[in-house]
Amino acid sequence: MAWSEDDMTWMRRAIALARDGEAHEGTNPVGCVIVRDGEVIGEGCNEVGLRHDATAHAEIVSMRRAGEALRCEELRGAVLYTTLQPCGMCTMASIWAKIGRIVFGAGRGDVHPMYFEDRHLDTVDFIRDAFRGDLSLEGGLMVRECAALYVAPDAAVPEGEQVNR
Ligand SMILES: [Zn+2]
Numbered sequence: 001m002a003w004s005e006d007d008m009t010w011m012r013r014a015i016a017l018a019r020d021g022e023a024h025e026g027t028n029p030v031g032c033v034i035v036r037d038g039e040v041i042g043e044g045c046n047e048v049g050l051r052h053d054a055t056a057h058a059e060i061v062s063m064r065r066a067g068e069a070l071r072c073e074e075l076r077g078a079v080l081y082t083t084l085q086p087c088g089m090c091t092m093a094s095i096w097a098k099i100g101r102i103v104f105g106a107g108r109g110d111v112h113p114m115y116f117e118d119r120h121l122d123t124v125d126f127i128r129d130a131f132r133g134d135l136s137l138e139g140g141l142m143v144r145e146c147a148a149l150y151v152a153p154d155a156a157v158p159e160g161e162q163v164n165r
Contacts, residue, residue: 003141010035010081011105011142013043017058018083018149021045029083029149032058034066034099036078042066058082059090063097074098083146085139087116091123095130102127102137105146112151114162 010033017031026049034042044061048054059082067073079101080086080094085108094102102123108116127137151157159165 001138001140006035006038007081007103007141010040010079011083011103011146013040014081014083015105015142015145015149017043017045018146021047021058022149024050026050030058032062032080032082034062034075034078034080036075041069041075041078055089057087057090059086060093063093063099067097076100079103081141083149084111084115086123088118088121088123088126091126095126095132095135098132100135102135103141104137104139105142106150107139107143109153110143110147110150112153112155112157112162114157114164115150117164 014031014033018029021027021031022029028046028048030046032044033040042062042065044058044065046058047056047061059080066075076098078099080099081103083105085104085106086094086102108122124137127135
């Protein structure tokens with residue numbers, strides 16, 4: 001995959017947001033930037049602990065901010081950059097928000113399985129099966145930098161500490 005300079009710029013920004021999320025209480029190291037026509041329309045990190053809201057993933061936080069800023073719930077033509085492959089919830093929300101392209105850094109195989117909700121169902125399947133034919137999903141942008149934000153695929157994480165249990 002040949003990534004554009006713009007893709008790299010926006011993913012760098014998403015990584016910075018993720019690091020910010022890692023550094024603060026109540027937020028987590030997933031960063032997201034939503035861009036349209038060369039401008040950021042919404043961005044954020046995972047704020048689940050901060051908001052006591054299980055849906056406050058970085059992508060949802062960013063979509064809400066974009067919708068509020070634009071006073072429009074449809075984000076057609078927008079590109080969503082996220083440091084980690086979006087979960088099912090965020091992928092579905094992207095479909096409903098009419099986002100045009102999703103670009104992620106680390107994928108399912110690059111991090112510990114505890115970051116995902118389902119053993120087999122994959123974001124890629126949701127997109128492939130969507131009624132919308134105008135949404136694309138690409139992964140692996142700056143994968144090494146992104147994967148470094150998360151627990152490694154083969155790390156021994158006690159079951160009680162696995163976030164999806
Ligand atoms: Zn999510």
